[in-house]
Amino acid sequence: MALMRVTSxxxxxPLSTSAVMQQVLLATVPGVLVLTxxxxxxxxxxxxxAALLAVSFEALALKLRGRPPGFYLGDCSALVTAVLLxxxxxxxxxxxxxxxxxxxxxxxxxxxxxxxGYNPFNPAMVGYVVLLISFPVQMTSWAPPRGAGEVPGxxxxxxxxxxxxxxxxxxxxxxxxxxxxxxxxxxxxxxxxSPQFGRWAGLGWEWANLAFLAGxxxxxxxxxxxxxxxxxxxxxxxxxxxxxxDGGSSASGGSPLxxxxxxxxxxxxxxxxxxxxTSAVSVRGRLVYGAxxxxxxxLIRVFGNYPDAVAFAVLIMNFAxxxxxxxxxxxxxxxxxxxxxx
Amino acid sequence: MLADYSILLIGAILVNNFxxxxxxxxxxxxxxxxxxxxxxxMSMATTFVLTLASACSNLTYHFLLLPLGLEYLKTISFILxxxxxxxxxxxxxxxxxPLLYQVLGVYLPLITTNCAVLGVAxxxxxxxxxxxxxxxxxxxxxxxxxxVLVLFAAMRERLAVADVPVPFQGAAIGMITAGMMALAFxxxxxxV
Numbered sequence: 001m002a003l004m005r006v007t008s009x010x011x012x013x014p015l016s017t018s019a020v021m022q023q024v025l026l027a028t029v030p031g032v033l034v035l036t037x038x039x040x041x042x043x044x045x046x047x048x049x050a051a052l053l054a055v056s057f058e059a060l061a062l063k064l065r066g067r068p069p070g071f072y073l074g075d076c077s078a079l080v081t082a083v084l085l086x087x088x089x090x091x092x093x094x095x096x097x098x099x100x101x102x103x104x105x106x107x108x109x110x111x112x113x114x115x116x117g118y119n120p121f122n123p124a125m126v127g128y129v130v131l132l133i134s135f136p137v138q139m140t141s142w143a144p145p146r147g148a149g150e151v152p153g154x155x156x157x158x159x160x161x162x163x164x165x166x167x168x169x170x171x172x173x174x175x176x177x178x179x180x181x182x183x184x185x186x187x188x189x190x191x192x193x194s195p196q197f198g199r200w201a202g203l204g205w206e207w208a209n210l211a212f213l214a215g216x217x218x219x220x221x222x223x224x225x226x227x228x229x230x231x232x233x234x235x236x237x238x239x240x241x242x243x244x245x246d247g248g249s250s251a252s253g254g255s256p257l258x259x260x261x262x263x264x265x266x267x268x269x270x271x272x273x274x275x276x277x278t279s280a281v282s283v284r285g286r287l288v289y290g291a292x293x294x295x296x297x298x299l300i301r302v303f304g305n306y307p308d309a310v311a312f313a314v315l316i317m318n319f320a321x322x323x324x325x326x327x328x329x330x331x332x333x334x335x336x337x338x339x340x341x342x
Numbered sequence: 343m344l345a346d347y348s349i350l351l352i353g354a355i356l357v358n359n360f361x362x363x364x365x366x367x368x369x370x371x372x373x374x375x376x377x378x379x380x381x382x383x384m385s386m387a388t389t390f391v392l393t394l395a396s397a398c399s400n401l402t403y404h405f406l407l408l409p410l411g412l413e414y415l416k417t418i419s420f421i422l423x424x425x426x427x428x429x430x431x432x433x434x435x436x437x438x439x440p441l442l443y444q445v446l447g448v449y450l451p452l453i454t455t456n457c458a459v460l461g462v463a464x465x466x467x468x469x470x471x472x473x474x475x476x477x478x479x480x481x482x483x484x485x486x487x488x489x490v491l492v493l494f495a496a497m498r499e500r501l502a503v504a505d506v507p508v509p510f511q512g513a514a515i516g517m518i519t520a521g522m523m524a525l526a527f528x529x530x531x532x533x534v
Contacts, residue, residue, distance in 0.1 A: 065507060112518060114505030120497055121522055129525050296529075305532030312529025319523050323496035326378065 021076035027215035038204030041157035042091020054082035061111035084124035094164035101127035141171035145204030148195040175202030187248035201261035216270025225274035229290035236294030253302035268310035285328035354482025367458030381495030385488030396480025399463035
């Protein structure tokens with residue numbers, strides 16, 4: 001009789017990479033639905049086309065490196081990158097914009113470093129920043145939300161993507177942009193004058209952010225990531241916004257609630273900052289990492305040139321993450337801690 | 343006054359970072375970033391040299407070259423000033439920390455040819471900085487250089503064990519990473 005000897009630990013982790021990625025994909029659904037409800041089918045077209053390209057690029061890169069494509073494609077990481085980039089891109093983006101972004105994300109940011117698990121920078125954010133620097137006009141023209149303008153249908157969304165020349169995009173400054181450009185009106189008056197604003201933040205944006213928050217909380221409940229980095233990031237954004245709000249003068253930076261529910265705050269906090277590969281690893285490291293992302297997001301949003309800053313802040317902190325890890329190594333059980341954390 | 347100097351500092355450290363935005367001082371940035379400890383030693387030595395050289399070259403320009411009408415000699419005289427400061431630093435490091443001296447090895451004299459050092463000295467003249475401004479600008483440039491060098495070194499230690507495709511191993515992936523870091527630093531544009 002053969003007895004199998006099993007050594008500890010006996011706990012079994014049911015989560016494979018593929019299962020984690022699929023749950024992340026599932027958690028983006030409410031956010032994507034809200035974006036579609038307010039801004040039309042643009043985001044869905046973005047995601048579909050980006051996913052197609054991402055899987056093809058991933059297969060190409062795996063083939064070039066002589067790896068089994070079936071196994072690596074099965075982990076769904078390329079799909080997650082595609083969905084995240086598709087959400088981050090403005091709806092009704094032309095096809096070449098999506099193609100350049102996905103190529104930068106999958107080929108440059110991921111496979112040049114050896115694929116999933118080795119990439120020091122978040123691939124979706126690299127794709128986004130490459131596009132933002134190279135094509136600022138296309139990247140900062142966002143469609144008006146339902147209630148502030150006409151929302152194109154599915155057919156028009158497809159035309160906007162694949163025959164960009166035949167589609168006259170109606171665009172409108174995002175609420176963050178409006179607030180940044182404002183230097184004469186009190187925040188309350190600006191709110192009353194601009195159709196972009198909703199109850200707490202931007203029209204549509206507030207609900208998209210709440211939906212991403214809901215998806216993120218579900219992932220937290222499923223223990224896909226820990227609370228440290230997102231909570232630190234959101235807390236610092238709220239704190240900075242509270243410090244610089246000054247009751248809403250023309251020079252103020254928007255209320256804490258506005259910043260928490262604007263742009264990519266919640267999307268970034270729960271879907272980008274929590275990336276297990278590119279963020280800091282230890283618990284203290286994640287707190288530092290998240291807090292610094294929040295600080296940079298606020299500083300660049302309010303004082304920098306760009307209306308939103310999650311992508312930049314995340315890339316800058318990706319760059320700092322190995323250093324943070326070096327100095328926040330947890331004490332090993334049975335060993336005395338030393339001053340420098342080694 | 344205080345605001346002016348903090349703007350000068352933040353500008354030199356982040357917004358116009360000498361390595362990632364102005365692309366000066368790339369040789370030590372690529373050369374000494376393979377190990378975190380060496381990178382830290384190098385950044386401390388460079389910070390010391392850069393701050394001192396920035397101040398000294400400002401004094402040289404205003405009290406030697408300008409009165410004699412020899413402004414056109416500024417490049418060559420700054421190189422001389424920098425060489426003297428580096429030599430001085432080398433002597434201090436050798437006596438005070440033989441270990442650091444051993445670790446830094448060939449790179450210490452190489453600070454002489456770190457173009458960021460000469461760049462800061464010349465930019466000080468271009469921007470008409472006074473003595474105190476030169477001191478702060480040099481210090482800010484050095485802190486910016488040290489910041490990215492140390493972060494880059496920590497990242498390269500991780501890249502060393504990554505499964506990078508053969509043609510991109512070593513310096514190639516280092517350059518690509520530096521490029522992505524430069525992309526990220528463009529986010530600081532307009533901050534001051």
